[in-house]
Amino acid sequence: MPINYEKGILNEHLQVRESAGLFDVSHMGQILIPADEKNIISLSKFIPLDFNKVNFNRCYYSFLLNNNAGIIDDLIISKIQYQQKDFFYIVYNASRKKNDEEIFINHLNNYILLTNNSLIAIQGPNSEKIINFITESKNLFFMQTKTSNFLNKEIIISRTGYTGEDGFEISIPNDVSNQFIEILLENSLIKLCGLGARDSLRIEAGLSLYGNELNEKITPIEASLTWSLHKSRLNDESLNGSKILTNQLNGEIKNLKVGLKSISRTMLRSNTKIYNIDKNQIGYISSGTFSPIMGSSIGIGYINKSEINNKIYILIRNNWEELNIVSLPFIQNRYKRGG
Amino acid sequence: MSEKKYSKDHEWIEIDNDIATIGITNHAQESLGDIVFVELPTIGKQVSSNDEVCVIESVKAASDIYTPIDGEIIEVNEKLNDNGALVNEDPENTAWIFKLKIKEPSQFNDLMTLSEYQEFLKTEEK
Numbered sequence: 444m445p446i447n448y449e450k451g452i453l454n455e456h457l458q459v460r461e462s463a464g465l466f467d468v469s470h471m472g473q474i475l476i477p478a479d480e481k482n483i484i485s486l487s488k489f490i491p492l493d494f495n496k497v498n499f500n501r502c503y504y505s506f507l508l509n510n511n512a513g514i515i516d517d518l519i520i521s522k523i524q525y526q527q528k529d530f531f532y533i534v535y536n537a538s539r540k541k542n543d544e545e546i547f548i549n550h551l552n553n554y555i556l557l558t559n560n561s562l563i564a565i566q567g568p569n570s571e572k573i574i575n576f577i578t579e580s581k582n583l584f585f586m587q588t589k590t591s592n593f594l595n596k597e598i599i600i601s602r603t604g605y606t607g608e609d610g611f612e613i614s615i616p617n618d619v620s621n622q623f624i625e626i627l628l629e630n631s632l633i634k635l636c637g638l639g640a641r642d643s644l645r646i647e648a649g650l651s652l653y654g655n656e657l658n659e660k661i662t663p664i665e666a667s668l669t670w671s672l673h674k675s676r677l678n679d680e681s682l683n684g685s686k687i688l689t690n691q692l693n694g695e696i697k698n699l700k701v702g703l704k705s706i707s708r709t710m711l712r713s714n715t716k717i718y719n720i721d722k723n724q725i726g727y728i729s730s731g732t733f734s735p736i737m738g739s740s741i742g743i744g745y746i747n748k749s750e751i752n753n754k755i756y757i758l759i760r761n762n763w764e765e766l767n768i769v770s771l772p773f774i775q776n777r778y779k780r781g782g
Numbered sequence: 783m784s785e786k787k788y789s790k791d792h793e794w795i796e797i798d799n800d801i802a803t804i805g806i807t808n809h810a811q812e813s814l815g816d817i818v819f820v821e822l823p824t825i826g827k828q829v830s831s832n833d834e835v836c837v838i839e840s841v842k843a844a845s846d847i848y849t850p851i852d853g854e855i856i857e858v859n860e861k862l863n864d865n866g867a868l869v870n871e872d873p874e875n876t877a878w879i880f881k882l883k884i885k886e887p888s889q890f891n892d893l894m895t896l897s898e899y900q901e902f903l904k905t906e907e908k
Binding site for chain 2 (some may be wrong): 446447451452453456639643708709710712732733740760
């Protein structure tokens with residue numbers, strides 16, 4: 444997927460907010476794991492979900508955790524019936540394929556890497572209309588999934604995404620994916636969008652990106668993603684880093700993940716240091732972009748909790764620029780919840 | 783009679799007597815993508831060729847803009863304060879960035895003509 448197509452990042456960003464965009468995210472990793480007892484025990488070591496409570500046709504945002512509860516990767520895991528068998532279907536980051544697959548290879552049995560499947564995301568308020576030729580799409584709410592058919596091939600359709608908008612992600616065999624995309628693009632409501640808009644959309648929606656907000660030294664609690672942990676697992680020593688997570692949950696967290704907004708005309712960029720009024724570093728910007736919805740530069744960053752009500756600054760080209768701390772997300776999501 | 787030339791840093795420069803008007807080329811705006819802010823130079827500043835005089839921020843990256851010749855900055859394009867996107871729309875005309883009072887007119891001869899710049903772009907793509 445390119446950074447952008449000919450009309451540019453901002454145009455594609457607005458296309459998704461106002462109508463719909465198509466992202467070819469086939470670079471992401473996809474795996475099917477038989478939902479048997481042995482695999483559940485192995486997955487439970489890395490993934491902070493209570494697999495007894497994982498329902499069919501539901502999608503869960505979760506992680507692979509290391510021994511220190513640091514995030515090896517963030518992922519979406521669903522339980523589905525595929526070719527009449529029970530599987531966990533995981534979509535994971537392209538940048539973390541090597542690390543994730545090493546875990547899969549060493550700990551799981553009979554898994555299927557879906558290297559012959561494309562992954563197509565349709566995002567935006569008109570997504571429902573565009574995908575209605577797949578009848579199962581109508582029965583899905585946000586974070587639900589089903590298998591369906593396209594040209595007699597089994598596909599997996601999930602009402603998920605990475606933009607804060609309603610939308611779908613479809614895993615589809617490569618040999619019919621071009622025909623699928625062609626049908627979608629016949630609809631004038633949808634346009635191809637690239638990685639640049641994908642990034643600015645997810646920042647507006649307050650969603651984390653691996654390598655920016657998340658890494659092996661940050662736990663889900665430190666990344667303000669506590670909501671995604673199944674609390675019953677935190678007392679379970681078989682989960683990597685469960686003690687650390689329990690301690691963090693009961694104790695003090697040093698840094699907070701915050702939304703940042705430029706006051707002047709400064710662009711926020713990742714890896715920029717954040718300072719307090721005494722010019723001591725108190726945090727950093729993990730992601731930055733320009734928000735065409737807010738009409739200013741915005742970002743996500745980590746800052747010391749004790750500074751949350753104080754003035755904060757970045758040093759840009761020898762000028763001290765004040766930033767506003769704002770709550771995430773920048774724009775309210777428009778997911779189709781229910782069910 | 784004004785004359786227009788081009789630098790290797792993808793600025794264009796148009797000379798009218800001892801005043802030079804400077805902006806970025808269409809090729810430059812295409813590679814920068816969506817421009818959101820232009821940080822204009824300070825009027826009255828003395829600059830030498832290849833000095834960074836201002837910054838263009840696009841969604842993708844921040845890019846320094848260099849002056850191709852020596853001089854004093856006498857005017858900046860205030861329109862770009864509220865509308866950086868004008869550089870995407872009309873880079874080689876209404877979205878000029880700054881004007882210089884020229885110090886060394888001979889420096890103009892070292893810059894490229896349009897056809898030389900077009901040739902230069904071909905070698906850069908390789």
